Amino acid sequence: MPDLFEIDSVIKTFGVNQVLTDIYLKCETGDILGLLGRNGSGKTTFLRILFGTMPAERNFIRINGTMNNFPYKTKNEFCYLPQHGFLPGHLHVGKVVELYLGKASIETFLRGTILAHLRKNRVSDLSGGELRYLEIKLLLSTDSKFILLDEPFTGISPILVQTIKALILEASKTKGIILTDHDYRNVFDVANRYCLIYDGGLKERMDKTELVRWGYVSGSNI
Template identity: 40%
Template sequence: MLKVDSVYLEFDSRKVLQDIYIDSTAGKVTGLLGRNGCGKSSLLKIIFGTLQPAHQYISINGQHVSKGYLKNKIAYLPQHNYLPGHLSIRQSAQMLVDEQAWEEFTSHDVYSRFEKMKPGELSGGELRKLETLMILYSKATYILLDEPFTHISPLQVEEIKAIIRKRCAVKGFIVTDHQYRNILEISDKLVLLQNGATKIINDANELVAYGYLSNI
């Protein structure tokens, strides 16, 4: 299990995160909800290790992770493109994708069409889908997805959700997206980030009670 606790983050003396608990277990999708600017992306970056807060406690299977990152344990899909521009899609995929998942990953049409190209030669939607697939089929046990359903077509959204469900058999997911209905549909458990604190959501109607949604 991946556990994230006691995170404290501030920017320019403004408290952003202060009362945080979230976890991820293989076989489960944890949906992270919250309004724009509440700190969801910052929290995922802290878990991955690319943002250092004033304080944090992150552990994997009871082992404290001092820098928030363990090789091949956590993979992170950021909102921005992350593949290096000088490598071909195939070269990047060979570094990221789990060997055991390689055959399934390469069966996707978007890979076979663009494997010899470099990221700058693809459209934004094509690149976003490929980058998402590489994270979904990565070697990591825990997958952090920041806005995976944004900037892709409704058909692609359903395809990505189906892959998440399948990969969830062996991986734990933390997923956030402003398209909250997709999060509600895909998640086994929900966490709301509000006023710098996380709240466990046991019933979707609580999102209305907390003021996140006006109705379900």
């Protein structure tokens, strides 16, 4: 039986602006859920509420039916990739892998990847693409049931985008994954479910035609 998390009744305001209004969403292991929305629509805010690190005026999170509004505090439940790098720059790549996955996993993790020759390099010496790849591969390699990826494809080369898509697809066999990206085509390439944050609400089961209808893309872009 797949693991399931649900979040409902989400309300979030900033000052007088209500960004999220009574949102409900569920995700099972095996799902890759694409979360779409314009800049400022609340995608990152929603992911942080899901993770439990941003308070909301109201929200209820259930994991396999059990209430848990702070998933990040529970081992092997959630991992979150923020838009900006989160790994300490002074650590060597091999040490980072050891801390996340254990010393015995270093060779297997690095073998055959763009990081294979960078084991002794500091995180701060990695290129933007190398760092993003390391972060994503680390999170997808953990035992966490659910992975939240905030713009995993931003600022990386097309070849590396394809490599990361393959990692996501493989990881989804045992995990539930929610991801955002400004280029909806990347999302449609990997996701098996889609939803759009629009005017504070969540519209599910989006297809490309509906993205035009709700003003997310123009008809000439699909």
